[in-house]
Every structure is written in structure tokens, then in C-alpha cells.
Amino acid sequence: MIFTHNRYHRYLSYGITAALLLLLAACKKETVATTTPYPIPNIPNFRKMPVDPENPMTVEGVALGKRLFFDPILSRDSTISCASCHLPSKSFSDTKALSKGIDNIEGKRNAMPLVNLAWFKNAYFWDGRSKTLREQALFPVEAPDEMHLPWPQAELRIQRHPVYKTLFEKAFGTGTPTRTEITKAIEQFENTLLSYNAPFDRYLRGEIQLDSSVLRGLEIFRSEKGDCFHCHTTASPELFIDPLKTFANNGMDAAATVFDFPDPGLGAITGNNNDRGRFKIPTMRNLGFTAPYMHDGRFATLDEVIDMYNLGPKNSPNVEPIMIEKANIRFQNTGSYGLGLTAQEKADLKAFLLSLTDSTFIQP
DSSP states (O other): OOOOHHHHHHHHHHHHHHHHHHHHHHHHHHTOOOOOBOOOOOOTTSOOOOOOTTSOOBHHHHHHHHHHHHOGGGSTTSOOOHHHHSBGGGTTBOSSSSOBOGGGOBOSSOOOOOSSGGGSOSOBSTTOOBSSHHHHTHHHHHOTTTTOOOHHHHHHHHHTOHHHHHHHHHHHSOSSOOHHHHHHHHHHHHTTOOOOOSHHHHHHTTSOOOOHHHHHHHHHHTSTTTOOTTTSOTTOTTTTSOTTOOEEOOSOSOOSSGGGOSSOBTHHHHOOGGGTTBEEOOOOTTTTTOOSBSTTOOBSSHHHHHHHHHHOOOOOTTSOHHHHHHHHHHHHHHSOSSOOOOHHHHHHHHHHHHTTOOGGGGOO
């Protein structure tokens, strides 16, 4: 057969088009993964668990995220993992006041517990620098006082790992994952860390009765006497925080000006000077496991925490207004800014706080 010049180019064009279609089909095949939706429990007395449509939870994604969470592959010298500072036996918190990264470098804050994270809205870390869990997972990898590994190197490590290549293909349809898929997998796993079987949960469900000391402590907690409920409401049992109130200066540090706080907290992120010295309000869940307490781990025991609040807030320009208002009322009535809890009332309050500890959460 003799081809004319035009016919030759036409057949050549057909061939190129066919090749491109095959290439596109191959690429499309790589980006499609058959996954199994992860079963999200319907928890009595809890608000419905928020689900991120940009990162739906799957069985494959959760399993992959769990493996990454416990794997030191994302640290520069392959010595620490996420679980090194977020210990499962401690409700995924740290026993050290200030968490340490590679080369035993000490950070400036205590590792927060990881529990019921999906209900924390738009603010992760003590200073709220991340809006999502997957964004939060970006920071520790490169942080000099944590894993200290540049993300391009972290991506290459995962891409060259034959097991991870297969796992990412199953979970996300790609054998060359970037930080996007890596952090999405970690986010999926962290969203499965659900705690809802503490004694107080079982009491709300009518399964058990609580000790009289615990019930007295509950009344102190949600009354003006204890003054806890303004920031830690029982109306939000997923976390025991007010869903509309995320950050606070709880009067823990005295400061003549907002620039005198040893750690600027939220203010360093927002640039708003009134936010300096304000930190994320933590969950009240699993307090029996999560010592030491506060953003800098300064209190080794719950007794110390209760004593701090019982003394009343220390003065600074931006202490929570409700705390100042209540302290002034107490001063007018009793001559003291403190709560005035007796030894028995403090013991009862502690008993209630410990009733929020879920022993099933830390079981393998």
C-alpha cells in the first residue's frame, strides 16, 4: 500500500492519539482506589461526629495512618514517631512536661492528648495554628525540636518504600504519595481515637450509678461554686469544652502587660496582642492518664490544678472576663478572690474529673 503525505500524517496522528488515550487511561487507573468506608459509631449523648468530605475515612486509609503514626520513618534519624510523644497508654499524651524530639531536643510545650479530635473545630495545637488534623500533621515532621526532616525527603522515603507504595495504592490510588496523602492518612487514624466509655458516660447512659463524692463533684463543676462550666461545659460531653469558646487566658500567669507572658500562645499566630497568653482549652477527658497538665506541663497532679483555680486568677490584662467578674463578686462577698473550696469539696471535684477517664480507651 502506498501512503500519500497527508494520509501518512493522518495515520500518525491517529497513532499518537491512541497512545495518549492509553497513557491517560493508565494514569486514571492509578488514581482510582477501591476502598471500604470506615464504620463511624453512633455514640449516645454525643453530637454526631463531624466528617470531612475532603478526606472521607476508609478502612484502608485508617490502617495506613496507624502504621505511619507508629513508624519513625518520618523523623530525620528514624528514631522517633508520632507515638513517641503521643503515648497510647497515656491517652496519646506525653509523660514529660516538655516533649522532646530527635537528639533529645526539648520543645517548649507539652504534647496534647489525642482524643475525640473530630469535635475540635478549626484549631489544633495549643496555639491553634492548624485548621485541620492533616495540616497539624505537617508541622512536627519538619520542626527542629521534633522530627526535623524536610518534607521532600520524607516524601521520597515513603515513595521508595515498597510496602508503603502498595498501601498508598490501596488507600489513595497512588504509589507516589506526597505530604497530602501522608497527612490525610494520619488524620484518618487520629479521628478513630474515640473515648466514650468513662464512668460518667456509663452513668449518663443509665448503665451504672456514681459514687456520692463524684456526684457532689459534678454539682461543684457545673455550679458557680466551682466555676468550671464556663469553659468546660457538660453540655458538650465529647470534650467538656464550650464549642463556641476555643481559647482562653485562664489566669495562670501574672503579667503587667500582654508582652510579659513567657509564651505568647495564640497571639503569635493571630498577631492580635490581646491573644497573647491565650491557649487552646483542652479536653477534660482521660485526665487520669494525661499528667502533667497545662500547655507547659507545669502541674504534675490534678490536686495542683485544682489548687491553682481555687486560689483565683492571677492578674493580667486579658484574663477571661468571666473569671475576673466572678472573682470580683467573690471578693465583695467573702474578701477573697479564690473559689474557697474546702478540702472535701476539692476531693469531690477531683473525683468527678477522674470519672471522665476511660480505661477502655488505652487498652490495645
